[in-house]
Amino acid sequence: MQHKDQVLTKQEQRAVLWRLLRYAKKHTKSLIVAFTLLLLATAAELLGPILLKIFIDDYLTPRHFPLEPLVWLGVIYIVLHLSSVFINYFQAFMFQKISLKIVQQLRVDVFSNVERQGLAFFDKTPAGGLISRITNDTESIKEFYLTVLANFVQNIMFLIGICIAMFYLNPTLGFFCLILLPIIFGLMQLYRKISSKFYADMSEKLSQLNAKMNETIQGMAIVQMFRQERRLRKEFSDVNEEHLEAGMKSMKLDGLLLRPMVDLISILALILILSYFGVMSFTSPVEIGVLYAFVNYLDRFFEPVNQMMMRLSLFQQAIVSAGRVFKLMDYENYAPAKKGQESPKIEEGAIEFKDISFSYDGETDVLKNISFSVKKGETVALVGHTGSGKSSIINVLMRFYQLDRGDIVIDGESIHHFDNTELRDNMGLVLQDPFLYTGTISSNIRLYRNQLTDQDIKGAAEFVRANEFIEKLPHSYNAKVTERGSTLSSGQRQLLSFARTIVTNPKILILDEATANVDTETEEAIQDALKKMQKGRTTIAIAHRLSTIKEADQIIVLHKGEIVERGNHTELLEQKGLYHKMYLLQRGSSELADVNH
Structure with missing residues (x-):
């Protein structure tokens, strides 16, 4: 088994992602409940700006303040907000519970497959590398389920809801906002393509660090006897430096392609929307409530995008780690087993x-x-x-x-x-x-x-x-x-x-x-x-x-x-x-x- 891991191609990354998602199949019923709660929480959050738009255009602008409708409007707004808070708590708890169970099963599966391997497998595979895959790599996968997947699902649904609300307020501007989606998707794809190499390098260097530590600790008596501390410290430091360099490259990439680029796109979008309303004001009156709701939705549109972009690094790490774990799970150099249907017993031992x-x-x-x-x-x-x-x-x-x-x-x-x-x-x-x-x-x-x-x-x-x-x-x-x-x-x-x-x-x-x-x-x-x-x-x-x-x-x-x-x-x-x-x-x-x- 080769210790060095190759960078996954786009097709291989997609296959790894679908394989990760298939682990959720056993939890279908719980996921349906969690998704239902997520839909309710999203709907509650999205209705807030529309209620404010109604208040501004129907009551505030014409200075018409009937008590009963305004009280009901306020009560509905508060109830929606509180409902969103409570429902979000329960759906987040359910997603995290499902995630932990999935990772628990994944760890059992990979460890079970390692146990089934023949000694030839362990002759060629460093123990530290195995430990790294079963612990560090599965920990990265846990972050995928706990942090990335739930966040992506929630924010994608939120984006869909925002687009629907924008079309409801103004179909022209709603269509304009749809144009932003392929731009953002392209930015994500560019980030994934570049970052996959860095994270593969980081994972490999981490495996080498674990292997070096395991070897040194197991042979500490020999290390001290032959005064090899300085040499091993130098070797460990060199691998650690390479791990740091790979990490610094990924950090620089994160600093360039994640939030700063999304913030730039959001500012340009805000300028265009305000310009659109400004031009429209010369020919027809502008509803302040619609303008407020659109700006509010635009801000809410880019917040989930920012959250997803900020979690792309965790997503990419999880895909790289999952590729390493699945490679280990697919290894089939199993210990020899019996052949044929016979089941003889050892009686004498000759x-x-x-x-x-x-x-x-x-x-x-x-x-x-x-x-x-x-x-x-x-x-x-x-x-x-x-x-x-x-x-x-x-x-x-x-x-x-x-x-x-x-x-x-x-x-x-x-x-x-x-x-x-x-x-x-x-x-x-x-x-x-x-x-x-x-x-x-x-x-x-x-x-x-x-x-x-x-x-x-x-x-x-x-x-x-x-x-x-x-x-x-x-x-x-x-x-x-x-x-x-x-x-x-x-x-x-x-x-x-x-x-x-x-x-x-x-x-x-x-x-x-x-x-x-x-x-x-x-x-x-x-x-x-x-x-x-x-x-x-x-x-x-x-x-x-x-x-x-x-x-x-x-x-x-x-x-x-x-x-x-x-x-x-x-x-x-x-x-x-x-x-x-x-x-x-x-x-x-x-x-x-x-x-x-």
Whole structure:
């Protein structure tokens, strides 16, 4: 997925707008009520100048002041004004309520689609950019519904009402005012065309800022260790400066094409209308009430235009942001799913790799013709230098990525035939760096799997000996866990990940160097937990420390994506190949000589 966003064409912007409007379809009934209230409020506001025109021409100018008609005229004017205030409040509240619900649904939709993506998507997409789209961009869309759309609808209806009222007062001048509409529309189109590039640039720079912040905060220990603060501050400052420049360009454009231009057009229109009445006064009497009403309507005509022009910047930002969000929502690099109608179950957990080849980018194979099998209760260890393909084997087994060639068979059934739920429920994955969520000890083991009881949680912790440190914590299983479990030791975090894995009693256990970052204090507990977890289960373990896999039933040695050696610990040492060299480097030549002797 490309991080850089292209400027949307006119057709693409129109498509984005219609797609945004379609989100309002679910709220049709509420919108009808809101529009009805809006019509009533608009009508109440527009009748005011006509009542004043009647008062001026029918009563004030001829100096005729009958009490009862004037009282009724005043009462109607006040009632219309108060009605307009109350109705506007309720219609604005309804529009805002509908807007918030729409944005809420939009955020859920985009987040749901992100969750469905395969790991290949996240390999190529910066986390900060994703966060920016789900938060900042949807916030801009919220402004579209809350501020722009309701305002545009209200003001367009108001303009239509003003035009009708003007035609009622004087058809000639009413027609003249209609000529103003295409001029104003052309100004809006010019603004949108120029500003779209600036706002696209601003959104992209904001995504880069978020990505830079996310990367820096996640790696703060390394940043401080290698004294990279100045470099990262400079990089952040440069992107921030580019964001500022794009913002300044949009501000200059706003200052030129928004209110100043509309004010200029309104002044010219006022001069023409006054000139028209001035010329007419030479041949026929001018009704002061009509003149007052026309000037009043002209002022009211340009106020909604000004409001819409001032919100065009928000509108353009929302269209750009919506284009980015919809692009994310339309991305379909989904995680692999089952094929066919079969729904097999994993009973034993026996695994067989059949001539597997795999590539992340579609060009370079990271796995080449991999074949091996693991029976229930057996442990197969994968060893090899960095980049040899160990983690890739785990990735295709977990079906995080789609297989290119070959097949993986579990209990005699192709992996393609299993539901993801069946695979995930029966595979336990323990990573080298366990991930803990903000919450409690208990919630990190349960992971919101509500079918698990408190006794299940405690039983799993006792099984892996995690209870030994949990019960010493304040509040025990309800002890708070900070982000990523930073207040716990690496060994404690690993024991919690063991408990999280074993609580569902998986039939297949996958260990990705589960003891690499363990402190000495808890290593004994972890080794004991591993032995208990592996008993009776199919286990595939990635190992860097060869001493931890001596008892594996089979050790597979990988090099550049291929299997170069296989056998148990003793057999591989006797072959004196790559495994022998790796063991020599780790244990030292004198110890190896003693073992062989």
